[in-house]
Amino acid sequence: MQKSIAAVFDSAGTLLHMYRVAKDINSGKTITGVESTALVAQRKGRALIVLHTEPAVILSVDRNMRVIDFIEDHGVAIDISCASIPFSLDEAYDIIKDSNIKIGDILQVVDAVKVHCPKIFYVAAGIIVDRNDHTVPYVLSTGGRMFHDTKGTIDQLKARGVDVYIASGDSRRNLKQLAGCIDIPMERVYDIATTREKARIVLDLKEKYDRVLMVGDGMNDILALRAADIGVVTLQQGDERPEKLERSADVVIRDIREVLDIVDSL
Known part of the structure; x- marks a missing residue:
């Protein structure tokens, strides 16, 4: 199944x-x-x-x-x-x-x-x-601005039956524009999410799903990465990331498309 x-x-x-x-x-x-x-x-x-x-x-x-x-x-x-x-x-x-x-x-x-x-x-x-x-x-x-492969990756995740959520410290105004571009319903968008709230969101989703992935790139994602079944740190932004952040992840990627490989491995 x-x-x-x-x-x-x-x-x-x-x-x-x-x-x-x-x-x-x-x-x-x-x-x-x-x-x-x-x-x-x-x-x-x-x-x-x-x-x-x-x-x-x-x-x-x-x-x-x-x-x-x-x-x-x-x-x-x-x-x-x-x-x-x-x-x-x-x-x-x-x-x-x-x-x-x-x-x-x-x-x-x-x-x-x-x-x-x-x-x-x-x-x-x-x-x-x-x-x-x-x-x-x-x-x-x-x-x-969106990474070149953002929309294509989200589309392919949805085609695989994955439910996609956004949890961000950004405002609802900005996230509404982003969600519209990648076709994520606003009920799956969490705005002004602090470090602890992101972890709570992941833990709540684990009650509903067999597997929950968290994909982030900052220290404010660290608790959610640890809470997820699979924590993914992306280095696509190109900035140097703290070692503590990378150690908190199960997987470190350099391109958002690699999330598809992780999902396929499940």
């Missing part, structure tokens, strides 16, 4: 090739090719905050406006995408409120992403907060 299989994918760096730029608020320098979760993990007590707004809305306001004023005036919701330790949304909001970061800081990194990644799939903006000194050390922007 054929076994039922579910495959859970992270989005950034897994389904999408990402370009990321951060701005060090203290020095004013921009940093290219950064890993968002790595900046959070640099210091205990940090969290990555996602702004739920369209880039066009940010572009429409005065560059000198404080970010907290923009959030309040436009009713922008915020969420915690990942954190190095448990972090409350109220605490993150207070840190942003007491900071002097401007819309211009965010636009600087958004503009840099657009320049370096012209065939962009979407652009997102985020803020890293640090509870140790109650500051915003970085603002950042990410842009992504």
Whole structure:
């Protein structure tokens, strides 16, 4: 009898090739090719905050406006995408409120992403907060486009009877666009999923399926990789991955198409 299989994918760096730029608020320098979760993990007590707004809305306001004023005036919701330790949304909001970061800081990194990644799939903006000194050390922007073989791989997985899910720290707005392109129903898409929530999602799916695969590329996937029947780390993004991450996986791949071989082996 054929076994039922579910495959859970992270989005950034897994389904999408990402370009990321951060701005060090203290020095004013921009940093290219950064890993968002790595900046959070640099210091205990940090969290990555996602702004739920369209880039066009940010572009429409005065560059000198404080970010907290923009959030309040436009009713922008915020969420915690990942954190190095448990972090409350109220605490993150207070840190942003007491900071002097401007819309211009965010636009600087958004503009840099657009320049370096012209065939962009979407652009997102985020803020890293640090509870140790109650500051915003970085603002950042990410842009992504699908890997060449993403859609074909997902189509072939579905043709094999595999149920495909997405569990990502990204916003629902961005994931809705991605899910539409690869025909994943939104009820199988989990947005703003933290490290622990990804693991919980995998464990819940293990109650329904004979085998559950988790495919990811970042430290925020590590608990889900361990929880899955088969944890797969992909290196297709091209960034250097921590040894701890690779050790947490059952399989390390360099191309998303290799997921098909793993499924066929089951």
